[in-house]
Amino acid sequence: MMKKEFVRCLGALTLVLATTISVSAQQKQKALTIVQQGSFAIGGTLKTEPGNFELDHALKAQGQTFHGDHAYVFYQNPVKARQYPLVFLHGAGQSKKTWETTPDGREGFQNLFLRRRFSVYLLDQPRRGEAGKSTVAATISPIPDEQFWFTQFRIGNYPDYFPNVQFPKDAVSLEQFYRQMTPNTGAYDPIVVTDAVSKLFDKIEAGILITHSQGGGPGWLTAIKNEKVKAVVAYEPYSGFVFPAGELPKPIKSTGLFGELKASVIPLSDFIKLTRIPIVIYYGDHIAKEPSKVWNMDHWRSGLEMARIWVATINKHGGNATVVHLPEIGIHGNTHFLFADLNNVEVADVLSSWLRKNNLD
Template sequence: MPAGQAMSNALTLADFGSFYAGGRPVRIDGLPKREIAFTQSASLSYDPNGLYHFEQAYVQYFIPARLAHPLPIVLLHGGGMTGTMWEQTPDGRPGWVQHFLRQGHAVYVVDNVERGRAGWAPFEQVWPEPPIIRNAEESWSLFRFGAAADFEARRAFAGQRFPVAAFDTFIRLAVPRWLGNNDAALQGFCAVLDRVGPCLVIAHSHGGEVAYRALHARPDLVRGVIGIEPSGFSSQVEAACVADKPFLFVYGDYLDATPLWTKLCANGADYARDLARQGGRVDTWRLADMGIAGNSHMPMMDDNSDDIAARIGAWIRSAAR
């Protein structure tokens, strides 16, 4: 890269760092002690009973030297993912963290309860159900990279924009999740919002439910939500929480690939109408209908991810106050 180009792409930060938010102290009692060896030369008697802290969220933040918009952006991952999904694409291009920083937003990247650096609880007394983790086959079809029958051949949908050659890198992003932790995830995310203050939330997939519930739990802090193919929503929509706030729904291509996606899109349309009826300022983008074909469930990783980030940034500048 020429030196001049490198300089023009430089990004100056005023501050960056991380913090934990929320969670609860938990005391574990009644479990047996056991001998453990934690290196080849060190062993001890391990007592799992005692005081712990679980269900906290982890946040990494970046503040650009030149802020172009007063509202920071909080990036909330989807199910079975962590904040790394926003940092870099599987084929090594800059992620949406960098794009929104360059647009002049402070950016907060969340690892919510049980994910990534937020940590998890290994005790059934805390989370009684076993975790699940998404396998490669499910990711292939659920995220609409290609038909389930074409997984072994890695034959993607025609015109697919996801970098399929980097699929094996992508599946390394998957982490365990506990399906019964939605309320804990909401509480952890609200603790994040309490630290960040008024903001815009960009939520992907399962993160939609957490974001829209947080909109109602912290209406003074969530000033708008960009739902990237959200798969969950709040059970009610209250005018006092949504009136005159901007909401954007973004959907990619191949939405008729499975009955599940037909249902999820219908649910999203219903929720968007509920927001509008209660005074929200709602826009819905079906990218394929806008002449932008080929996007998967992961537009922040598709080969036009920078263009979509730019479009969302323009929407924020026109819609978010």
């Protein structure tokens, strides 16, 4: 057998073995029973071009409409659902896929919490994924950058994995992870995102909002805008922290590639709304404890530090907010995608305990 053919066969065998392992693991799960599932668009805007539509000139814009900037929602309702559904909002460069099957084929939070009798609503935010119909133009450039994201998301310092990392180290899983990334089809706009997410809460009447990374900022804004958000759970938010006037902290410097971290000011009357619901923020491992020249670890140090200041400010005003740094409670090795890591069942158990403690289950 020629060398190229051998390598090709070996690669195919690796894929088959990885797939077989994943399928076998899934077969051991008990059957899921749901009473309803479906999908729909929510929110968005409508543009209408002046003039009258002419059948003989149907390719002309005049008199025609354009629906865009909505969110896409996929939902599942289990038998004997708990009191509040869970609404999942992804982070930057991601879609609802981030909550679905993990890169190595295990169940993600979608199924883990469906099995725990929570209705689940998975969002593609406006201008992303299956909600890609944007009202503003964008240029999508195929720039190679995946090794940057490997490092930024604390899987390791490429090409090295962190020694105890909870990310699968096989090539198939890493490829699946890279392929789940998806671009914006229009400029990222937290207000557009918030409007759509708020419309979803109007539709379902009440729920718990679970966000990841860049979704943190729209998460706070949605909770401020809509009292039907009964709690906010945020996994590794970095930007979007809001403070009342006169209490804005100084920017936090970092050796991370995005520079210093700044918060923004909102009216006290809006900030107080965040004190009326339980809020919890989770961070994973390999975050610097003090300023470091290792840029990815230092980047997330500034985020964790800002989160602690933010939580302290909420609690000073009578709120119920908590930051949980998983290594401090004995859970080690988690990446930026801690809800999809190898120990995601343990991570889910931590969230379940918090929901129970706050009478949200």
